[in-house]
Every structure is written in structure tokens, then in C-alpha cells.
Amino acid sequence: MRLTLAVLLASFASGTHAADPDYSLTVYSSAQPGAIDSENLANYGSNLPGYALVRDKRRMTLSRGRSELRFSDVAARMDPTTVGIASLSDPGGTRVIEQNYQYDLVSGQKLLERFLDQTISVEQVRGDALETISGKLLSAQNGLTLQTGGGELVTLNSWSGIRFPSLPGGLITKPTLVWLIDSAKGGPQDVRVSYQAKGITWWADYNGVLDESQGCRLQLGAWVTLVNQSGGSFANAQLKLVAGEVNRAPAAMPQPMGAMMKRTMVAEAMADEGFSEQSLFEYHLYTLGRRTDLPDNSTKQLELFPAANGVSCEKQLVFTAAPQMRAYYGSPNTNQGYAATQDGTVGVYLEFDNRKENGMGMPLPAGRVRVNQLNPNDGSLEFIGEDLIKHTPRNETLNIKLGEAFDVVGERRQTDFRVDVKAKWMEESFEVSVRNRKEESVKLVVREYLYRWSGWHITTQSHPHQKKDQLTADFPLTIAADGEAKLRYTVRYTW
DSSP states (O other), X not given: OEEEESOOOOOXXXXXXXXXXXXXXXEEEOOOTTOSOGGGGGGTGGGSSEEEEEEEEEEEEEOSEEEEEEEOOOOTTEEEEEXXXXXXXXXXXXXXXXXEEEOOBOOHHHHHHHTTTSEEEEEEEETTEEEXXXXXXXXXXXXXXXXXXXXXXXXXSOOSEEEESSOOTTOBSSOEEEEEEEESXXXXXXXXXXXXXXXXXXXEEEEEEEEOTTSOEEEEEXXXXXXXXXXOOEEEEEEEEEESOOOOOSSSOOSOGGGTOOOOOOOEEOSTTSEEEEEETTEEEEEESSOEEEOTTEEEEEEEXXXXXXXXXXXXXXXXXXXXXXXXXXXXXXXXXXXXXXXXXXXXXXXXXXXXXXXXXXXBOSEEEEEEEEOTTTOOXXXXXXXXXXXXXXXXXXXXXXXXXXXXXXXXXXXXXXXXXXXXXXXXXXXXXXXXXXXXXXXXXXXXXOOSOSOEEEEEESSOOEEEETTEXXXXXXXXXXXXXXXXXXXXXXX
């Protein structure tokens, strides 16, 4: 339906503002790594797991004394409880007495409802001619019912256009903030408006290239994906991203985060006009060194930091067959048949240190890590796996699971079991067989989860173990090409 309005915009009562706002956005993300379906972004809207603190600085003209100031260029998914306005030119002499958020937006159906019992003009195409029918609108349900000047009733099921004489009071063309301002002096002032808006988020993706031609070396780059479905466009905006779990109250939204955060910032530039990283309270802040446009209903990708080259890494093969159990439900598991014999899998992991001396050493936001490998035969890149990482500070070790080995297989079987419930002890013996069908030897870790009870120690073993944590023992093995290794051990539980 085409609507032709004689009056499209209501005039501002007092305040006016500049055409070119100065935007600054800080985007907070609560998205879990890999949880957003990038192919269906249009369906998220306000359900995007994140929000933005929007700061809009403008040159506005205020009247002396009390006046009404209207501000219409705000995001449609703004939270009105977080709105703040301050005069930067005269903060002591300008105060807000009253604030209103008007969001009754004009639409074809609302105009029809507002013009019931009033005269409108309806256009219809008949052949090559355009016919106009004018009359009092009696009903807008299941078409239009008009009463013409002669008293006749006309029903219309289709039309090409409707003419309304004016824009009814209360309807606006875009969401508008209206303030009642008391200003000690009139004239132009620099004013900053801030608010939080839903429907905007970001996440990080990491792209790695593995080169095993001379040891294990990794090239790792990081990109930020920024999605704006807030119902507002922000041209030439300064952009900041916050990584970390910022707590939010379950009911009312807090005041703008920028007024609450303690800033102890030591900036570390990552690239010219790229992102720089700073500490922000107990989080990390990434600031883009240049301004960028964030149109509504758009997805933008930005380089988080330049690719780190020559990162030293280690490929690990980990055999597991024991069930991983983290809760004992108050008593030991004395069921002899539980997990007595099981086939295992060999996971392939890539481990590297996030340290400056290893070509990295920057806080890494949570995200998805995709790894390709350089094919030495033709120089092509082949995808070999991906994993998710949590927020990872500098000087920590990352362990990325890429998949499962094809040519290394094995199983685990129980060889002995004894238990004395009265004496409160239990012993269990296992044999773990792992076969390597590669044409070269491999190093591998057999990872055993001691799942029967928390108090345990290994009494006998064919290969030395390393206690990884309270419930896990690692047995490093080296298996010859097309060879087999057998690990035997006995564990004693006490309670």
C-alpha cells in the first residue's frame, strides 16, 4: 500500500541538532563461542546475545530557560531506562527536568485507525485512468468503508494509494527522545546522549595455518565479526569491544557501563589504525584505531590483530577409553563391570603458548579457531579441524582439538578387580593396547580417568605416569612405525 502524506514530520518545539553526530560505541558480547548461526543472522534481532553502549555527541541549540528538546536519531532497540543526557558546554547550568521516550511510529494501519470518522481520499486504477474517491472513513476492517458526500456507502477491497490530510498528533516517523530542559543560557551547546541498545554483538574467529615442514609452526590471525540489528545506523563511529563476563542485573538494566568502570589503561598497539588492547576493570577493551560505519542490519568483519607468524606449537595424540566422571554421588563405584572393556579414540590436539616470546602474548577473546595445513606437495591449504576457546589471558597455554587420528587405534580392558567394602579399599588392573599403523613412529599420551573414587594411587605400572589433576593420569608412550604398545597398571582406591 502506498501512503502519500501531506505532512510527514512534525516540527521541533525548541531544540535542534547538528546533522553530523559524533558516535562512539562500546559493544558487549555474551555470545558463547560458535553459538550464533551466522547463516540465520536476520532472525535474531533483539535476541542477539549482546548490547552496545552508544554515546552520541552533537552540537545542539538550546533555548534559555525551560524548553523542549527532541532527539529522533536513536536505535529502535534502545533501552529507555539507560538514557542519559549531559551538556558538555555548560554542565552546571543545564539540567534535565523530564524525559520521555515516544515510540508510537506511523504506519498505514495506524493512520487508518486515527482517521476513522474523518475524510480521506482513496485512489484506484481503472484501466488507464486513476480514480479518486473521497469520503468519511467508517471502517478499516476487511477493506475500507467510506461514506461519500452524498451519503452513499462505498466498500473498497483494493486501492493504489490513500491521501491523508495531515499527520495525526502522537504519531511519529521514528523513535524520539523528548526532554524538558532548563538551561541557564541559550544558544549552541555540545550535548552528549548515551544509552544502551540491544540487537548488536560481536565475536572473534581465529584462522590458523599449520606448517610441519620444519617442526611444528603455526600462523594465526584473528578477525572480529560485528552484527548490528539495533534499529539504528552509526556512521563514522569510534568502536570499542569489551571481552569478559560483565555481570548484568536480571531485571532493570544498569546505568551506562562507561560511568561505572574503573579505567586503568596501559594501551598496547596491535596494528596501525587496527585494534589496541587495554585493561578495563577486570575485563579487556579493544579499541579500533580508526572510525568505521555500522549500518543497521549489517554484518562487518574487522581484523583483530595481524597474523602471528612462526608460532611454536606441538602436535599431541591423546588416547582415551576410560569414561570421564566428575561426580561420585557420595560413595565409591564398586561395580566391577562398569567400563571393564572399551574401545578407545585417539584425539589430535595442537598446543601452543600465548606468550610474547612465542610471537603472541595478547589477551584472546573467546571464539572459534579454524586450522588449515599447508600441503607440501602442491602448496595448497587443506582444512584439518577446528575448536572453541574461552577468554584466554596472555601467558597461558592453548590446547586445540583438531579431530581424531585415522591410523592409531586401541582398546582398554580390565585384567583384575578386588574390593573390600569393610576395609574401604578397592584395586583394579588394566591393560591398554595401542597400535600405530603409520609409516613413522608416533608419540602418544594414554589418558586414564580414575573414575571410581577421589582417593587413589597407582601401585604398579609398566610405564611411568604423570598426575594431570585429581582425577587424571597421563602415560606418555612412543610407538614404533606399524607397531604396538601395551600399558599395564594397577590403581588402588581408598575411602
